[in-house]
Amino acid sequence: MINSIDLKLTAVSTDIKRIGAGALVLGVVKGTDGPVLVASPFSAKVTDTLQDSLAALNITGAADELVRLPAVAETKAQLLAFAGLGSFEESTLTEEALRRAAGSATRQLKGVSTVLFALPAATLEQASAVAEGIALGAYSFNSHRSTPETKSPLGEAIIATAASADKGLTAALKRAAILGRAVRATRDLVNVAPNVLYPETFAQEVKDSVKNQPLKVTVFDEKKLDKDGYGGLMGVGGGSVRKPRMVKIEYTPAKATKHLALVGKGITFDTGGISIKPAANMHAMKCDMAGAATVFQSIVAMAELALPIKVTGWLCLAENMPGGGATRPGDVISIFGGKTVEVLNTDAEGRLVMADGLVAASAEKPDALIDVATLTGAQMVALGLRTAGVMGDSVLRDAVVTAANKAGEAAWGMPLPEELRPSIDSQVADLANIGERMGGMMTAAVFLNEFVGEVNGTKIPWAHVDIAGPAFNEQAPYGYTHKNGTGSSVRTLVALAEEMSSAR
Structure with a gap:
């Protein structure tokens, strides 16, 4: 692939x-x-x-x-x-x-x-x-x-x-080659047809492609997910014959003093489930796993660069299909950790699998937690096709935007308005998976925020990056950006990890 x-x-x-x-x-x-x-x-x-x-x-x-x-x-x-x-x-x-x-x-x-x-x-x-x-x-x-x-x-x-004699040029060229390879690999994964790339084959690709890297890969199959209560993944993936997977990737260098956790949305194809999408342009929904591909290749690049920071990635992989076992509007599912969600719209599925990943990542008490997802059409309405929306803890949110600017990727910090939280209340469960339509990008982030854990009573610093527009280019190529998969946010995550690993 x-x-x-x-x-x-x-x-x-x-x-x-x-x-x-x-x-x-x-x-x-x-x-x-x-x-x-x-x-x-x-x-x-x-x-x-x-x-x-x-x-x-x-x-x-x-x-x-x-x-x-x-x-x-x-x-x-x-x-x-x-x-x-x-x-x-x-x-x-x-x-x-x-x-x-x-x-x-x-x-x-x-x-x-x-x-x-x-x-x-x-x-x-x-x-x-x-x-x-x-x-x-x-x-x-x-x-x-x-x-x-x-x-x-x-x-x-x-x-x-004129800088050919600069002692730092060799390292700079190596870094450029590593970043380019990671972005191109992300594009490859996004561009692969969904009958070839699905949860099981995605997980296998991760295992096969990192054999020579200092990375540990653990794959949770559907039996493990069901046994341990990963209700978001099992609920979203229930309608497909291709069962869900959670892939954990660990990079643990010896001298690491900080721990960065990354969670990636990996919906390998999104029909919308029972709340099915219109047929027009549905083929592009193969790109709904771009967040997982971004997290995967970002960690590969960090390992190749030998960054002195521990990084753990959680790839939340499922196929959202309207089969006989699919989640119905009105169903209540239990997310990993026990919190319940009433599913009012099965096309708001990304936040359900991401909730599982956020809870799992939080359990390891990282210093910072970032999720990356092609999460909402509202992101494109708010910020267009090339600018990612970043929400969450204000300090980490701004650090992600700064890293994006440094890397040359467009990103914009957005708030989490407190008035949006009541809109995801449910009459029968802890939460509903949809809420206020206006500001839908932020409503989705407010939902995800409910699954970010605490350490000693303090919320783990968290940022949510919505790349619904930037991850897939259906228009003409421009600059270094080709049509279809773009590899958006790989460079941002690497730049942020570099900054975290160098800060004292």
């Missing part, structure tokens, strides 16, 4: 005259007076000639623009590729702009085996951003094709940078 490419990332100085490549990528910004070629590795004469040609060739510097030209005498590259960096002055270019331009060029240069990147990369941070963009852009999904695409993703990237 996971077919991540082997991408080679290296760096050289800005003297590139003798370096051969299939293409040389140059950066163009959309200046106030027209397009401007930036960080040119060529002589002043050649640079001026290229600069004078930009407007005549309709090169604007707009983001996602890529224009190919024959190579010039001062390079051994076979062609030049002018990549748009967007509306920036060279001095104000952001790392995310570089990340997106490098990723966009990589994505559009599929079929070219080796590419030399001469984008603005004067500092270690800029070179790292370019490397990350390349690693995120080099992707394709061919698992279900009888004949793979003829154009393969980029296999080797060379980054021209």
Whole structure:
């Protein structure tokens, strides 16, 4: 299922005259007076000639623009590729702009085996951003094709940078490669057809793919889940012939001083159950396991980076189908730990399996608890298709948003209004699984909050990340983001773990 490419990332100085490549990528910004070629590795004469040609060739510097030209005498590259960096002055270019331009060029240069990147990369941070963009852009999904695409993703990237002698560059390139591989693997899992990826096969994929990693994997099958009272998973998965699973992933480095717990929603296909969804676009509901894939690959990346922090992941895997054993509207189920929930809508299923995971994770008394889920359509109504909503403990919530901003992923902190809590009261059980429709993203988070545990009478710091929009891109590709699975929030979780492990 996971077919991540082997991408080679290296760096050289800005003297590139003798370096051969299939293409040389140059950066163009959309200046106030027209397009401007930036960080040119060529002589002043050649640079001026290229600069004078930009407007005549309709090169604007707009983001996602890529224009190919024959190579010039001062390079051994076979062609030049002018990549748009967007509306920036060279001095104000952001790392995310570089990340997106490098990723966009990589994505559009599929079929070219080796590419030399001469984008603005004067500092270690800029070179790292370019490397990350390349690693995120080099992707394709061919698992279900009888004949793979003829154009393969980029296999080797060379980054021209003034920071080539920086002692931290080797580690930065390694980190970029690890992050890229984790994001691409997450995309693979999201893109796999639901008749291939379901709870049992997802659990097996986790076990098989981490055999060489310092990770411990425990799989709870339906017998274990039923015996121990995981009523959320058993209730949601009851209508399917493919029974639910809980997968626990443990990364426990010797010198860890903090414990981060991660819970991921893994609904491998969501029909809505008895409260069935409309047929239109239901095929995209294979992406409803993106939270579990994100948690899984984030932990793999943390282990590969050898971060000094204990991380435990809980993947809540079920298929929501309207079979004879399916939960009915009006049924009452008992979540792991004993709290009861009246199911008023079986299409509000993600919060039920996540409740099981939150209780289980809380029992181990972590220092911080984060759940990631494609949880509500209301998230997209509130924040659009590219921005994740983050709710929960204000300190941890803000730390997650800060980590997302650092990683280049869009996230926005949202409140948990106290007036929403009464709306999930039930007349027959402890809680109902739906409540106030207005602000539904926050209502779902208020429900999840009921299952976050305490340590010595104090609530465990918790944050809920709703990635319903950002996890799956049904529109045109952009930057380093391809169509379908995106790998959203992997980089955010890794950045947060790095920050937690370095804080004293």
